[in-house]
Amino acid sequence: MPARYLVTSALPYANGPIHFGHLAGAYLNADIFVRYKRLTGAEVLFVCGTDEHGAPILVNAEKEGAHPRDYTDRWHQAIKQSFERVDIAFDHFSRTSRPVHYELTQHFFRRLVERGAITTRVDDQVYCEVCKRELPDRFVVGTCPKCDFDAARGDECPRCAAAFDATELKAPRCKTCGTNASKRPSKHWYLDLPALRPELEAWLEARFPAWKPNVVGEVKKYLADLKPRPITRDLQWGVPVPLEEAKDRVFYVWFDAPIGYISSTREWAAQQGKPDDEWERWWKDPGTQLVHFIGKDNIAFHAVIFPSMLLGQREGYVLPDVPANEFLNLEGQKFSTSGGWFIAIDDFVDRFPADTLRWTLTRSAPETRDSDFTYKDFQTRVNAELLGTFGNFASRVLKFVQARHQGAVPAAQADPGEPERRALEALRAGVAAAAAELDRYSTRGAAERVLEVGYAANKLIEERQPFKLINTDPAAAATTINVAVRLLEGLAVLLFPFVPGTATRLWAQLGLEGDPTRRRWQDAAEPADPAGRAIGALDQHLFQRVEDKTVEAEVARLRAGATPPPEKAAAPPAAPAKAEAPAAAGKPPISFDAFAALDLRVAKVVSAEAVPKADKLLRLELELAGGERRTVLSGIRAWYPPEALVGRQVVYLANLEPKKIRGVVSQGMVLAANDVGDVAVLLQPERGVPDGARVS
RNA sequence: GGCGACGUAGCUCAGUCGGUUAGAGCGGCGGCUUCAUAAGCCGUAGGUCGGCGGUUCAAGUCCGCCCGUCGCUACCA
DSSP states (O other): OOOEEEEEEEBBBBTSOOOHHIIIIIHHHHHHHHHHHHTTTTTEEEEEEOOOOOOHHHHHHTTTTTTTTHHHHHHHHHHHHHHHHHTOOOOOEEESHHHHHHHHHHHHHHHHHHHHHHEEEEEEEETTTTTEEOGGGGGGEEEEETTTTTTESSSBBTTOBBBBBGGGGGEEEETOOOBBOEEEEEEEEEOOOOHHHHHHHHHHHHHHHGHHHHHHHHHHHHHHOOOOOOOOEESSSSSBBGGGGGTTTTTTTHHHTTTTHHHHHHOOOOOOHOTTTHHHHHHOOTEEEEEEEOOOOGGGGIIIIIHHHHHHTOOOOOOEEOOBOOOEEEEEOOTTTTTTTTHHHHHHHHOOOOOHHHHHHHHHHOOOSSSSEEEHHHIIIIIIIIIIIIIIIHHHHHHHHHHHHHHHHOOEEEEEEOOHHHHHHHHHHHHHHHHHHHHHTTTTHHHHHHHHHHHHHHHHHHHHHHHHHHHHHHHHHHHHOOOOOOHHHHHHHTTTSHHHHHHHHHHHTTTHHHSSGSSSSGGGGGGOOOTTTTTOOOOSSSSSOOOOOHEEEEEEHHHHHHOOOOOGSSSTTOOOOSSSSSSTTSOOOOOOHHHTTTTEEEEEEEEEEEEEEEESSEEEEEEEEGGGGEEEESSHHHHHEEEHTTTTTEEEEESSSEETTTTEEEESSSSSEEEEEGGGEEEOSSSSSOTOBBOO
């Protein structure tokens, strides 16, 4: 076992709130691991920070009329606070917008160039003279090279469905400012992953046996098609490329972001007043085990790309373990901050103790596959596990000490009985088993081992029934209670990484000084004899019951809050109330004439069939007045089997310009409402009306 | 349609390198108990480990096909 651990959690993107899914995937497990390792006496550093570059932040900041700096300031604060509220105890939480990070990123680049791990390539790019930037495909419009349609997009033509490169467009224009754009050759820099492949693979092959199958699979997939990756782009927001010929360029956000782990470490060292080379102890000493806790979407970056960057430095950087988690769902559906399908952490912690959230998310963590958070599950974990097993055991033992032993732990007989020996053995086994789980990064498995100690502890009371035994054999009853108090102390230490606040309160109830970090993890297996010690105040239960009606209310709140409009949920909590949103629907007002321009009709579906090679598409034949037929494509296959549609009426936009999709011309569109989770719900007249009837 | 995953008791899930009668919690049912937050403990539920075929002395655990679910992606006017 290494004696030093450098632990990182994925840098959250400063573009939205963190939610349960993030916590369960990369933060809670890291925090638990860190607390555990500290208890074992290892030297541990836990760093993180916000990732603040990239186009999405720039775009969203612009949308608000804010400088990206101010925009990320707000999100950085909001995210940091959320972590604090669930006791994620980073040693340092930095930001990738700090000067130290700029310097280090540029240094990384220079080293990679020196080591021959950077290549360049020159390609034509569409460039806008007015905006003074190269245009990504989706910011270009122009004339289709195939059919001369004059409003073709940068990647394809909406009329003839041809796909092409933006540079192939005739007369390309900038979508933002509308002026003509030009083509010009443009040089970009690439991280030469194939050049680093031999060292990379040698390291990976050695680590694979210890890694989770989902991580290994993902990495192998990536290695199978390993190509140089562009690391520069033409953007105003990011770390500048330190070359005269690239002074209008910044690094791709994925390039600078992981370097944030290192810059965060350096910033921490500086703030602690440590020597200048302190950070190198953490990053370059082979005695350090680096661990990246991330979600599965980040595997390639942390297991392939960033290690390649580290190897490419040739400075002896240590390489990581990558215990990636899968995704957490919410009540059976994907989290969606834009769709409102998420639970804000601050909101939740306002109503329930952080420890109950920590425990539930740990017990349901998506370690081997996607898992689900439900309020029902939350209730069970709180009531049955935290309260029923741990809280109850503490309560029944300590209240007994208080009532029957005047608040001082009674002495044990020299030779405790068999049930006591078994219970203490269960504690010892739990300490070892939980450690083994944690050493392989399974916080979920470890929590289960701790729970088993709780089961064994309650069994001891059942077997001995000290509340009866005290009348016939007081010394034996006292022994049981004495042992039970030892079990509580052991449990307090074992529980500390998972529910630090509660474990600390239990510590006080046990009449102990400070908190469980006074002990070593290993000591939890052999608590000292507590005989004679006065227990603390029992004024408060360790956990409160979660009632059925509370669960129902929370689920209702969640569903109510999930109603789209999409944008509203993503507003940063700290954002000043913005100018009135343009109506609830989020679109600017239109004139009546604009509305009247729509030819909306009721139509009857006369036939419906799936479109080949398209999962979502249905081809509908609609009938209007006088038997007029129209063919329409609609992406509702997932929710409406074709046969269920025939004969019913729908609302139909008749004068939408036709578009060819999958070889079929669609003449207009069928209207549907968007339910939670993007489910389409067809509109239909309240009662039958003649086919072709106008809608106004 | 392409790529990737997954499909174990009513529910949520464990099942490392293939090897004795396939597990836990919750729920249900039946008991016990009253120290404890109506908490706890015991027993029970007898599930073709999605289906078919294959490899093997032996497969939930490896391979192929099929069915189903999900994610990413294309399409969703």
